[in-house]
Amino acid sequence: MNSMLNNLIALAIGLNLIALGTSRIPSLIRAMSVQGVILGIMPVLMDHHLDWRVIAIAVATVGVKGVAIPHMLNRAMRSANIDRDMEPLIGYVPSLLLGAAGTIAVMVLSRYLPLLPHHSGSLLVPGALASVLTGFILLIGRTKAISQVCGYLILENGIYLFGLLLLESTPLMVEAGILLDLTVAVFVIGIIVDRIQREFDSLDTRKLTALRE
């Protein structure tokens, strides 16, 4: 069971790389949503006694991260009429290398973290930290609002992965609440993207720093 879980986390780390290396926004959205789906089915594989609430959360996560959010982002992308982040602040190869270096550093670091004995062989902690780092790099390095949202969602995936460590002790209500927040946030961002596009004829968030009355 543990090796199956590690395999899925390794795949999620691979998807981080694809998210960092791609210049096309549809593939970025796809990488993010596939990662969300992989993380969504993880609690079902982890839990020894299958509860209906665990299954409900898994179904909801897969539905929201795999279908609803990508759908909203794709619609925002189409209405804003862009499909490439042409001029990132950090280029694709540098951000790829940055993400890889971060992942390696996290793998080394997690050897020295005082984890519970039954978590020590798992990739959960390095995977979570690697996703958080990837999210940060996307948030800092990209200029288009939609790629930044994808960065934010990958960051959230990392936090969710970290939360799986505490699956036994956190009430599932918290997870459900986070999921709801996330959906609303992406929904609002979809509207904002549309407004930015109408106001400035571009989704470049750098233009927002020069707002005047």
Added chain:
Amino acid sequence: MQTIVHSILHIGFWLLVPPLLPGVINKVKAWVAGRRGPPLFLLYYDLARLLRKHVVMSETASPGFILAPVIGWTALGLATAFIPFGSAGALICFKGDFILFIYLLALSRFCTVWAAMETGSAFEGMGSAREVGFAVLAEAALITALLSLCVQSGSLSMEAILSPSAGTGTLLLAAGLFTILLSENCRVPFDDPNTHLELTMIHEVMVLDHSGPPLAIILHGASVKLMLFSVLLVQAVLPVGTQSPAVSMALLLGGTAVVTLAIGATESLMARFAFNRVPLLLTTAFLLCLFALLAAWRGGVA
């Protein structure tokens, strides 16, 4: 006695079966496009035809023009001896032989480039430059992939590292190795084996001026290399070596068929990448293999 039978079967398999793979790939591509496609055994007919023909040599070429393809083909053939065949094991096996395996592949690449440069044509120099440029990244990725298998299985010979499955990083390793396979064998999206525009070719441009028997062994060598990487991918990902002989043989042949179909599907569905995007893709493949190494190192400890 058993070693003799094993050797004959091994050599017979690697001589006769590989030219089938390009035929299968072409059939898949034709099927996706709705055409009837070339015959499945086209490469066999081509090889038989080329072996009967004369060699045309450029005035600038030295005997190396003939010698290099022979050395390259022999190096590839020797490299196949290290690949175990399901539970039957490899022909040659010693500690650290995966390093020799990598160098044999490099030697065969050097010979292809050498023969291409012998012709004195500018196009072939260009193709060689591209081939070697991509190889810098692809080779690093291959070495990392084999290292991660070494770490996972805790041994240093090809036979031992290929028999169990790749463990934690299996999915990453499969993606990485498949990308290396496409790059090393000059398939789409790195190169288009059908193209006839010298400006965009890589492998095809290097063999443009070869003819007769040398071209036949270059073509045969290319199909052996394709088979080599497919079998490597299947055995790295699936625990082929630990099954009973019948099951392992079925897994190996089925897996190779799936890889071949996947190559055909990739070629039908993808376009070639622009040259400046190829290093990015190869870097991604390298990092996927590197992460598989990390996952084997971290996940395998417990």
